[in-house]
Amino acid sequence: MVQESQPVPTANECSAVKRLAWIAVLLTVGGVLLPMGAYLLGTRLAGPFAGPRGLASYLGTIYADAAAGRPLALLLILGPLCCAAIWTVHNGYWRRRRASTGDE
Numbered sequence: 001m002v003q004e005s006q007p008v009p010t011a012n013e014c015s016a017v018k019r020l021a022w023i024a025v026l027l028t029v030g031g032v033l034l035p036m037g038a039y040l041l042g043t044r045l046a047g048p049f050a051g052p053r054g055l056a057s058y059l060g061t062i063y064a065d066a067a068a069g070r071p072l073a074l075l076l077i078l079g080p081l082c083c084a085a086i087w088t089v090h091n092g093y094w095r096r097r098r099a100s101t102g103d104e
Contacts (some may be wrong), residue, residue, distance in 0.1 A: 026080040034076055035062050 039058045043049060051057020065073035075082075 022084065023081065026084055027077075030077045030080040034079065035059055038076065 035058065036055065039049065039055050048054070049058050051061065062073050062076065066077050
């Protein structure tokens with residue numbers, strides 16, 4: 001039995017999927033792992049969080065603050081994505097600069 005071949009994804013399609021996957025990973029890190037790490041470190045250094053449900057209250061507070069547009073909550077959640085964007089722009093700038101000057 002002969003199977004029909006699937007079209008091979010182009011380089012742009014693969015790169016777009018990779019970028020979306022990285023964005024999802026970075027948002028997960030910023031939205032879940034960093035706040036959990038901050039909570040655990042904060043409870044070790046400063047004592048228990050004042051909310052009635054511990055980690056759930058802490059995460060709820062951070063998400064509510066981010067939804068309200070408070071800068072520190074947004075920085076915590078979007079920090080990894082912002083760092084990756086800055087890194088990408090920086091590397092693109094230096095690649096173009098090297099290409100234009102002929103440096104290798």
